[in-house]
Amino acid sequence: MDGRVDPGGGVTTxxxxxxxxxxxxxxxxxxxxEREARLQLRAQIGRLEAELxxxxxxxxxxxxxxxxxxAGSAAPRVLDLGELEAVRDDLADRVxxxxxxxxxxxxxxxxxxxxxxxxxxAPRDYKWVRVSRQxxxxxxxxxxxxxxxxxxxxxxxxWWRVKISSGCPLPGxxxxxxx
Amino acid sequence: xxxxxxxxxxxxxxxPRQGWVAPHIASEFPGLGIAWVEVDAKPGxxxxxxxxxxxxxxxxxxxSQAIRLRERPIPWAYRVFFRQIxxxxxxxxxxxxxxxxxxxxxxxxxxxGLPRDALDIAIVETGVALRAFDAExxxxxxxxxxxxxxxxxxxxxxxxxxxxxxxxxxxxxLGLLFGPLAEDVGIERSSRRIAVAAVQVKGVPQIAxxxxxxxxxxxxxxx
Numbered sequence: 001m002d003g004r005v006d007p008g009g010g011v012t013t014x015x016x017x018x019x020x021x022x023x024x025x026x027x028x029x030x031x032x033x034e035r036e037a038r039l040q041l042r043a044q045i046g047r048l049e050a051e052l053x054x055x056x057x058x059x060x061x062x063x064x065x066x067x068x069x070x071a072g073s074a075a076p077r078v079l080d081l082g083e084l085e086a087v088r089d090d091l092a093d094r095v096x097x098x099x100x101x102x103x104x105x106x107x108x109x110x111x112x113x114x115x116x117x118x119x120x121x122a123p124r125d126y127k128w129v130r131v132s133r134q135x136x137x138x139x140x141x142x143x144x145x146x147x148x149x150x151x152x153x154x155x156x157x158x159w160w161r162v163k164i165s166s167g168c169p170l171p172g173x174x175x176x177x178x179x
Numbered sequence: 180x181x182x183x184x185x186x187x188x189x190x191x192x193x194x195p196r197q198g199w200v201a202p203h204i205a206s207e208f209p210g211l212g213i214a215w216v217e218v219d220a221k222p223g224x225x226x227x228x229x230x231x232x233x234x235x236x237x238x239x240x241x242x243s244q245a246i247r248l249r250e251r252p253i254p255w256a257y258r259v260f261f262r263q264i265x266x267x268x269x270x271x272x273x274x275x276x277x278x279x280x281x282x283x284x285x286x287x288x289x290x291x292g293l294p295r296d297a298l299d300i301a302i303v304e305t306g307v308a309l310r311a312f313d314a315e316x317x318x319x320x321x322x323x324x325x326x327x328x329x330x331x332x333x334x335x336x337x338x339x340x341x342x343x344x345x346x347x348x349x350x351x352x353l354g355l356l357f358g359p360l361a362e363d364v365g366i367e368r369s370s371r372r373i374a375v376a377a378v379q380v381k382g383v384p385q386i387a388x389x390x391x392x393x394x395x396x397x398x399x400x401x402x
Contacts, residue, residue, distance in 0.1 A: 038207065046259040046382075053249040053258070060246045073265025076344040076356045078207050078325065087262055 034081055041084040048091035055098040062137050063105040065098035109137040116144050116162075123160040141168035193217065195392045198321035198376070204344070208263070210381030213321050213346065216392045217314045217374045220399040222366050225296040229398060233296060236303055237287035245279045253306035256382030264344060266357065273357075274308045294366055294373050297398035307377050307391035310346065312353060314372040316364045319349030321376055326352060334362025346376065373399060 052067055059065040069090040072083045079087070112135040119126045123146045132143040142165045148154030149161055198213035205211060225233075248254050257273040272280065278299055282288050288303070290296055298309045326343040332352055339345070345352035354360035356378065366373060375395045377388045 035206065039209075042208075042259075042263045045262050049259045049262060050250070050255060053255060057246050057250055068269055069262070069267060071265055071267035071270060072262075075340060076264040076266055076358065077340070077342045078204065078344070079263065079265050083265065084263070087265075091262070 044088050051095050065101045112136050119146050119162050123162045201324035212379040213323050215374050215376035216396040218396045218399045220373050224292050225290050226402050229296050230290045233288040240282050256380050260380040274302050275306045297395045301391045301395035305387050305391040310376045312364045312374040313370040314374040317348045332361045
């Protein structure tokens with residue numbers, strides 16, 4: 001032990017201790033630089049905002065995701081540490097809630113997808129059940145509908161099938177409804 | 180600095196002049212800046228080429244783009260900055276988001292005459308936040324700073340809360356940063372020289388700011 005940090009041996013000498021303590025202080029155990037902390041919080045707000053924007057866009061049209069974060073101030077100003085923390089925490093909550101809403105939505109869509117598969121395999125077991133493309137998270141119009149062949153005769157005979165609708169109504173047909 | 184920036188021209192438009200940011204604000208918000216150009220122009224009905232450009236922009240702007248807007252780097256940068264200064268960007272909209280929402284609501288970008296149409300075109304094309312002032316009312320360089328105790332905006336009731344972020348000239352605050360302007364610095368029928376200012380935040384490239392100012396300035400000059 002020569003009073004210096006041993007570079008290769010991994011042994012911390014007594015003279016190495018003060019520098020270790022200094023480093024810990026800089027890392028926040030001691031005097032924290034408030035401005036540096038605010039910069040860190042602003043960077044975190046930026047990352048969370050990007051994440052929330054991505055989740056918002058992904059969920060749009062499929063499910064509602066909570067994305068509102070109350071304003072910290074009525075007029076633009078430099079927020080203090082506590083206010084920045086509040087914005088950061090609110091954003092983090094919204095991101096977590098949005099993720100949860102999306103996971104829940106996917107679970108429902110997966111369930112509906114399985115339901116359609118079961119309906120196609122055994123239409124008779126799912127009489128009159130109707131699942132739309134939206135229920136599966138798909139765009140456009142259309143649905144899967146379990147209904148009897150030949151109307152009442154099919155009902156009596158137990159001839160059931162899944163009818164897949166032909167998509168969105170044509171503009172001409174919509175115009176005819178208006179007339 | 181070299182030659183006086185006001186004497187250099189990019190095409191028809193003077194090169195942007197760089198404003199300043201109060202040092203303690205700049206240390207809190209690295210990347211915050213303000214630049215502006217001044218052009219001789221008077222307010223009025225937009226000429227047909229400007230209105231046609233608005234129509235072309237309307238045709239290029241869809242609902243799906245509005246949803247994805249906040250994921251694009253420049254609109255995202257303004258949203259983040261709004262959060263950082265205590266504004267809720269879903270209530271106090273960033274300029275580009277407000278215009279995009281208006282386009283969806285109105286079915287197109289509606290012409291409001293000059294200089295607003297020129298600014299709208301530049302904001303939608305670049306995403307950069309722009310403001311217009313009556314240049315005759317602006318003294319010296321523009322800056323971003325916090326308000327001093329007792330300061331108020333001309334025409335606005337009461338004093339501003341201490342520390343409110345404002346755009347100011349060398350004499351007084353001209354308006355809140357991303358908020359209302361003092362009543363005598365806005366564009367009036369009598370205005371003959373217009374200052375178009377761009378507020379740059381962290382994440383907005385300098386080239387985008389210059390493009391926005393050039394676009395707005397050249398549209399005003401050509402009209």
